[in-house]
Amino acid sequence: MAFEPVLSRNVGHPEALTVRGYRDRGGYVALEKGLKMEPAAITEEVKASGLRGRGGAGFPTGLKWTFIPKDSPKPKYLVCNADESEPGTFKDRLLMEKDPHQLIEGCLLTSFAVGAATTYIYIRGEYVDAANILERAIADAYQSGILGANVMGSGFRHDIYVHRGAGAYICGEETGLLESLEGKRGQPRVKPPFPAVVGAFGCPTVINNVETICCVPHIIERGSAWFKAIGPDERNTGPKLYAVSGHVERPGTYELPIGVTFQELLDVCGGIWKGRQLKAYVPGGASAPVLSADDRHLRLDFDTMAKAGSMLGSAAVMVMDDTTDMVRVCYRFAKFFSHESCGQCTPCREGTNWLTLLLHRILDGHGEPKDLDLIVSVANQIGGNSLCALGDAAVGPAKSFVTKFRHEFLARMGAAAPALAS
Numbered sequence: 001m002a003f004e005p006v007l008s009r010n011v012g013h014p015e016a017l018t019v020r021g022y023r024d025r026g027g028y029v030a031l032e033k034g035l036k037m038e039p040a041a042i043t044e045e046v047k048a049s050g051l052r053g054r055g056g057a058g059f060p061t062g063l064k065w066t067f068i069p070k071d072s073p074k075p076k077y078l079v080c081n082a083d084e085s086e087p088g089t090f091k092d093r094l095l096m097e098k099d100p101h102q103l104i105e106g107c108l109l110t111s112f113a114v115g116a117a118t119t120y121i122y123i124r125g126e127y128v129d130a131a132n133i134l135e136r137a138i139a140d141a142y143q144s145g146i147l148g149a150n151v152m153g154s155g156f157r158h159d160i161y162v163h164r165g166a167g168a169y170i171c172g173e174e175t176g177l178l179e180s181l182e183g184k185r186g187q188p189r190v191k192p193p194f195p196a197v198v199g200a201f202g203c204p205t206v207i208n209n210v211e212t213i214c215c216v217p218h219i220i221e222r223g224s225a226w227f228k229a230i231g232p233d234e235r236n237t238g239p240k241l242y243a244v245s246g247h248v249e250r251p252g253t254y255e256l257p258i259g260v261t262f263q264e265l266l267d268v269c270g271g272i273w274k275g276r277q278l279k280a281y282v283p284g285g286a287s288a289p290v291l292s293a294d295d296r297h298l299r300l301d302f303d304t305m306a307k308a309g310s311m312l313g314s315a316a317v318m319v320m321d322d323t324t325d326m327v328r329v330c331y332r333f334a335k336f337f338s339h340e341s342c343g344q345c346t347p348c349r350e351g352t353n354w355l356t357l358l359l360h361r362i363l364d365g366h367g368e369p370k371d372l373d374l375i376v377s378v379a380n381q382i383g384g385n386s387l388c389a390l391g392d393a394a395v396g397p398a399k400s401f402v403t404k405f406r407h408e409f410l411a412r413m414g415a416a417a418p419a420l421a422s
Helices: 019-024 029-034 039-049 061-065 091-098 100-114 128-143 174-181 210-222 224-228 262-268 302-307 326-340 346-363 370-382 390-404 406-412
Strands: 077-082 118-123 159-164 205-209 239-246 252-257 278-282 316-321
Touching (some): 029 100, 029 210, 039 210, 061 210, 077 210, 091 128, 091 210, 091 239, 100 128, 100 205, 100 210, 118 128, 118 174, 252 262, 326 346, 326 390, 326 406, 346 406, 370 390, 370 406
Parallel strands (some): 077 118, 118 159, 239 316
Antiparallel strands (some): 239 252
């Protein structure tokens, strides 16, 4: 599929890691343009583009920015969520390691639009290389007058800090992230109030994902109409990074127009490895309900995935061939969510553990058919009843695997099973 890269255009061009090299490749042109615009005009351009959050929820980005109270006397903050911990997701790592100035430019434009003088990039603790690359790029930007007291001579002051997390999946949830940023235990907050009003350090805060922020410079430089022309409809627009893993010939991060079908993406990846057949795929990371081979024609966009009973999420596409043990995959997903639950609320803390125990029993060959109904019952008691979205994330895989591949679970009942890896 022919598509000119936008977000990943500097991958393979190490010169773009410096301010000079980035500018030689067309970087910071959008920032120069944006600093001459009214902040509200930037927000309106992003709203008109149809850009939706690339971190999972798919909320309209420009609309989210308007929730920041304009009359607040408190300082405003931008927090970039770079805590990319969803199993199967690695697209943001590519952007940070290969094109850090694109993220810096996006942070500056976003902050100028909402009136924020400070950005915190909260990065996953395991992303050591990405954090170091960002630190060097930020230092270079300060030395070049792109960050600091007088951004490009505009009079706009802005500072960016990299804050490293400690390896907790729950800190990818925006309020858990804020708690961790403030030096507290990473546990989600009760909402309302929402971060736009009471966010970092009790101040109005915009929280956006890395890929979302990286889209902003291109919207400002090329216009909302250009961005909106990419994609299948006005609710699903722009270029999209798909992180493909699993049983494909060429796993990796691929940039394509949002809304390509799974089959089109699979073809770009060289098809199923070793000449095997597709059994299933997860379209949006471990929290997205699984889809079967019959769903290979579906478009990978927000609305199509939701209509199919799954979600695009982080666009971490995990592909499974016909040799995959779906019971084991379901168990491994459940074990992850149980381990990463912060334990703050009962439905998630107890429910995810019960799901893991039930699936362990089935995988070990000691399950009964009634266990499948019990799994669905436990999942239903977690979904919609937990403090944050981790509970909902945990039940999607459990219910979908049990429903779509029930025959594999039933075949496991009472059958000898291989030893379970700890």
